[in-house]
Amino acid sequence: MNILISSTSGEPIYAQIAGQVRQMILQGELTSGTPLPSIRLLAKELQISVITTKRAYEELEREGLINSIVGKGSFVSGADQEFIREQRLRIMENKMKEIIEESRLLGIGFAEMSDMMKLIYEEE
Structure with missing residues (x-):
């Protein structure tokens, strides 16, 4: 998953992540059931805090775009x-x-x- 973070953007990092993942889902690049990188792995790849990544995933989950299963990870939801x-x-x-x-x-x-x-x- 290719996520670009801009340090010069006025938008918070968690919102940048959520926005880019949201776009990938809505444009069909990420389909139902597709596993997302773990929170820790994505934080490591982007060199950001785990808390920031967790907040992005929580926002996407609230919107119904992803599902998180304890011990298994996060997946693109089966939204119709x-x-x-x-x-x-x-x-x-x-x-x-x-x-x-x-x-x-x-x-x-x-x-x-x-x-x-x-x-x-x-x-x-």
């Missing part, structure tokens, strides 16, 4: 596709909110923003 779709929609909505905020700061109205979005969508 509808749940994963809902999670991805939530992420998309947050990104759209950021775009709307930025467009308002730039004085771009909904019609112009919609035209830009349509143009970009049709390019891809």
